[in-house]
Amino acid sequence: MSYYGQPVIKPPVWKVPDVPAYLYLGGMAGGCSTMALLAEVTGRARLARCGRLAAAAGASASVAFLVHDLGRPLRFLNMLRVIKPTSPLSVGSWILAPFSGLTGAAAAAELTGALPRAGRLAGGAAGLLAPAMTTYTAVLLSDTAVPGWHEGHRELPFVFAGSAVSSAGAVGLLAAPAEAEPARRMAVAGSVLELIAENRMERRMGLAAEAYRTGRAGAVLRAARVATGVGxxxxxxxxxxxxxxxxxxxxxxxxxATRYGVFEAGRVTARDPRYTVEPQRRRNDR
Incomplete structure (x- = not known):
């Protein structure tokens, strides 16, 4: 154990519901932007429209939750003063900011009918950024010292990507029933990817997997798997x-629930020194 049972690492100061909402909305926005681009290419105008609007709404709300967690808008703007390729936080900020602007422009053109060509170009550019949008938050979490996130660094981007794709599929099913077949396929494919990656992550990550199976995080993640499978x-x-x-x-x-469960599991492992100390001792013994 650590000195007087105190945490070995500093627990994250990120707040609930701000950060879980930021994680979900950003992923959903990325998935919807991809859906909109593919729908545009295949001539499904209604599905493309709902994808663009959902992507813009999700990206804007994601930024709002992030800024609220940071406390002041200026702190988010300060992240854009430089770009540091070795920092997931810096790279993530430079993914989120242009993606939000591009989806906003595409949605504005969709709603107003003004500058339709520019709107389509903006939507296409956002669609190209979308895969990074769906996964950068997983890299951001995994790059910390929090055992519950760092130990899952190989699979967590796939968990988040699958969750984002299934989220976009859900939007298409609800908002564009006449053209829902591609959204249906996205929903199923994303769900399968998420469940397989999550199972593999928990089997590989060792002691930290305990936080994903017990307590509040475990209950939430079990409910998430049931809801995803049934959906x-x-x-x-x-x-x-x-x-x-x-x-x-x-x-x-x-x-x-998946985003909140992963977030909560990481916080559990940060508070308990056992998740940091015991794996280190085992690695030293080997």
Whole structure:
């Protein structure tokens, strides 16, 4: 144990619900931007429209939650003063800021009908940034000393990517029922990726996996897996209105719960010195 049982590392000061909401909304926005780009290319105008609007709303809300957690807008702007390729926080800020601007421009063109060509270009550029948008927060968490996040650094980006894709699929199922088939496929594929990656992460990460299986984080993540699995099954098997709405609701609830569960599990491992000290001792013994 550590000196008088005190934490070995400084626990994160990030707040709830600000950071879990930031994690979910940013991922959903990235997934929706990809969905909008693919829908535009394949001639599905309604699906492209709902994807653009959801991406803009999600990115804007994600920035708002981040700024609220930081306390002052100036702190977010200060992150953009320089770009440091070796810092996930710096790179993430330079992904989030242009992505938010591009999705906002695409949504404005969609709503007003002004400058449609510029709006499509902005939406296309946002779609190209979207894969980074869905995963950079996982890299940001994994690059810390928090055992519950760092030990899962190989799989956590895939967990977040799968969750983002299933979230976007849920938006498409709910908002564009007439063109929901691609969204249905996204929902199922994202759910499968998320569940497989999460299972692999917990099996590989050693002692820190305990925080993902016990306490509040464990309960939330179990509920998330159930909601995601049920949502994927409904999306795959059901074509009716009730099945579509139920699938979208379950997938959204599962994605929100996954982000909160991962966040809470990391905080648990930061507070308890055992998660830091025991793996270090085992590595030294080997």
């Amino acid at each position: 994927a099954a409904l999306a795959l098997a059901g074509r009716g209105r009730l099945a579509r709405i139920s699938a979208g609701a379950c997938l959204t609830a599962g994605a929100v």
